[in-house]
Each structure stands twice: as C-alpha cells, then as structure tokens.
Amino acid sequence: MPYAPRPCEEKERLRKALVAALQQLREATGVLRWAQYGQDFLDALDTTQKARTKYESARRTLEDHRKDHAC
Numbered sequence: 001m002p003y004a005p006r007p008c009e010e011k012e013r014l015r016k017a018l019v020a021a022l023q024q025l026r027e028a029t030g031v032l033r034w035a036q037y038g039q040d041f042l043d044a045l046d047t048t049q050k051a052r053t054k055y056e057s058a059r060r061t062l063e064d065h066r067k068d069h070a071c
Contacts, residue, residue, distance in 0.1 A: 008071040014062040021055040028052075 028044070028051040035044035065071075 008065075008069060011062070011065055011069070011071050014058070014065055018055070018058040018062050021051070021058040025051040025055045 025048070028048040032041075032044040032048045035041040
C-alpha cells in the first residue's frame with residue numbers, strides 16, 4: 001500500500017507567508033481606494049507598493065521552492 005508523502009514544512013511556511021502578504025496587499029489596496037489626495041494618498045500609495053513588492057517576492061519564493069523541490 002503506498003504511503004502518503006510527508007508534507008513539506010518549508011513549503012507550508014512559504015505558503016503562509018504568501019497568504020499573509022496577500023492579506024496585507026488587500027488591506028493596503030482598500031486604504032488606497034479611499035485616499036483621495038495629498039499626503040494621505042501618497043502614504044497609501046507607498047504602503048500599497050511595498051505590500052505588492054512583498055507579495056511578489058513571497059510568490060516567487062514559493063514558486064522557486066516548488067520547482068527546486070518538486071513538491
């Protein structure tokens with residue numbers, strides 16, 4: 001009888017980091033939608049750009065892990 005493969009702990013950690021980064025991006029985007037002008041808008045835009053960068057980095061890291069470890 002075949003056995004179930006052990007879950008990859010690193011993959012799970014990277015997946016959780018991706019989910020957290022996506023949540024931050026969603027929240028930042030929501031704030032940006034309501035910021036209309038001035039410093040509030042610029043701050044919201046900066047926060048959103050940083051969140052997007054963090055999300056993209058987490059996504060690429062998980063994708064690279066999947067390719068490298070075939071899991």
